Amino acid sequence: MIGTGDGCPQTGVLLISGAHAREWGGPDICINFAADLLEAYTANTGLVYGGTSYTAAEIKSIIERLDVIVFPDINPDGRNYSQNTYDMWRKNRNPASSGGDPKKIGVDVNRNYDFLWDFNTAFAPGAKAAGSLASDKPADDLFHGTAPFSEAESQNVRWLYEQYPQICWFMDIHSYGGDLLYSWGDDINQTTTPDMNFTNPAWNGKRGVEGDAYGEYIGACDQANVKTAAEATCTAITAVRGVTYTAYQSFFLPALGLTYPTSGASDDWSYSRYFSDPANKKVRAFTMEFNAAGTFFPSWAEMKLIIKDIDAGLVKFCLGALPTYSLPWWRCRLRDFYYAIWHRVFPPELWGPYGPWERIRRVIEAIVIPIIRPIIKTFRNR
Ligand SMILES: [Zn+2]
Numbered sequence: 001m002i003g004t005g006d007g008c009p010q011t012g013v014l015l016i017s018g019a020h021a022r023e024w025g026g027p028d029i030c031i032n033f034a035a036d037l038l039e040a041y042t043a044n045t046g047l048v049y050g051g052t053s054y055t056a057a058e059i060k061s062i063i064e065r066l067d068v069i070v071f072p073d074i075n076p077d078g079r080n081y082s083q084n085t086y087d088m089w090r091k092n093r094n095p096a097s098s099g100g101d102p103k104k105i106g107v108d109v110n111r112n113y114d115f116l117w118d119f120n121t122a123f124a125p126g127a128k129a130a131g132s133l134a135s136d137k138p139a140d141d142l143f144h145g146t147a148p149f150s151e152a153e154s155q156n157v158r159w160l161y162e163q164y165p166q167i168c169w170f171m172d173i174h175s176y177g178g179d180l181l182y183s184w185g186d187d188i189n190q191t192t193t194p195d196m197n198f199t200n201p202a203w204n205g206k207r208g209v210e211g212d213a214y215g216e217y218i219g220a221c222d223q224a225n226v227k228t229a230a231e232a233t234c235t236a237i238t239a240v241r242g243v244t245y246t247a248y249q250s251f252f253l254p255a256l257g258l259t260y261p262t263s264g265a266s267d268d269w270s271y272s273r274y275f276s277d278p279a280n281k282k283v284r285a286f287t288m289e290f291n292a293a294g295t296f297f298p299s300w301a302e303m304k305l306i307i308k309d310i311d312a313g314l315v316k317f318c319l320g321a322l323p324t325y326s327l328p329w330w331r332c333r334l335r336d337f338y339y340a341i342w343h344r345v346f347p348p349e350l351w352g353p354y355g356p357w358e359r360i361r362r363v364i365e366a367i368v369i370p371i372i373r374p375i376i377k378t379f380r381n382r
Pocket residue numbers: 019020023174175
C-alpha cells in the first residue's frame with residue numbers, strides 16, 4: 001500500500017494485474033507505476049510521460065490523500081507456466097478439478113468471483129453462445145472453478161477488500177485491445193428500473209443478450225461518474241504518444257465489435273459488493289485492456305512504451321479518485337462517529353441501495369453538491 005499512513009484511512013484505490021497468465025505486461029505496468037509514484041514523491045518532482053505530465057503537487061496529493069494498493073501479479077503460478085512452458089496459458093495452475101489429466105488443470109481466475117457466478121442459472125442460453133461468459137468444463141480456458149472464490153488468487157483479492165474497507169476505486173489490468181471498460185459486464189446498462197438487477201432471481205435465465213428485455217441497473221449518476229473517469233484516463237493515455245484508447249461499457253468488446261457478457265469477473269464483483277451488502281463501500285470498478293495492437297506478446301521495446309502509456313493513465317485515474325475533502329486524523333474519528341449515528345437513523349440494510357434513501361443521496365450528489373462546492377471553494381480561497 002502506498003500512502004503516508006497517518007492513521008486516517010484515505011480513499012483507497014486498488015490496482016491488480018496478472019489474472020490471466022499470458023498477459024505478461026500487466027505486472028510490469030503495476031511495478032513501474034508504483035516506482036514512478038514513490039520516486040517522484042521522494043524527489044518532490046512531477047512525472048512526465050511523453051505528452052502527458054503531472055506536477056509535483058499532483059503526485060503529492062496522490063500519496064498523501066489516497067491509499068493506493070497495488071497487487072501486481074495475482075496469478076504467479078500461471079505466469080510462471082506461461083513464461084516457461086506454454087506461452088498461451090491463461091488460467092491458474094490448480095489441479096483440483098483435473099482428475100490427473102494435465103489438459104484439465106487450471107481455473108480462469110477472472111471468472112471465479114462471486115458475481116452471477118452460476119452462469120447456467122443466471123444467464124440466457126443466447127448469452128452462453130457468445131463464448132465469453134464462463135465454462136463449467138475444467139479443460140476450457142474459461143473454467144470458472146468449483147464455487148465462487150474457490151481459488152486462492154481471487155480469495156487474495158477479496159482479502160484486500162476486507163483488509164482495506166476504504167477501497168472505493170478498482171482497476172484490473174489485462175490485455176489486449178486498447179480500451180478501458182466500466183460497469184457492467186453481464187448485460188447492457190439501464191438507468192430506469194432499479195428492480196431489474198443481478199440480485200433479482202425473477203430475471204434468471206434472461207440475462208446477457210443485447211436487445212432483449214433485461215438490462216443491468218446502474219444509477220445515472222454512477223454511470224456518468226465511471227464513464228467520465230474512464231474517458232479521462234483514456235485521454236491521458238492517448239496524449240502520451242498518440243495511441244488511441246477508448247472507454248466502453250464492459251459488456252462490449254469493441255476490438256471485435258461484439259457483445260462480451262461475463263460471469264464472475266473481478267470488476268463486476270467489486271462494484272456489486274455495495275448492492276449485495278450496503279455496509280460495503282461503493283467501488284467504481286474498471287478493466288483495462290492495454291495494448292491497442294492485437295497481441296499478448298509485444299516486443300519488449302514496444303512494451304516499454306506501453307508501460308509509459310498506461311502508467312500515465314493510472315496517475316490520471318488516481319487523481320480522479322481524490323476526494324473533494326481530506327480529513328486530518330481527528331476529524332476522521334469524528335466522521336466515523338457521525339456515520340455510526342447516521343447509519344442508525346438511516347440503516348443502510350433497511351433502505352438498501354435500490355431504495356428511496358439511495359435516490360435522495362443521488363439527488364444531493366447531483367444537485368446540491370455542485371451548488372455548494374463552488375461556494376465553499378470561493379470561501380476557502382479568500
Ligand atoms: Zn485478461
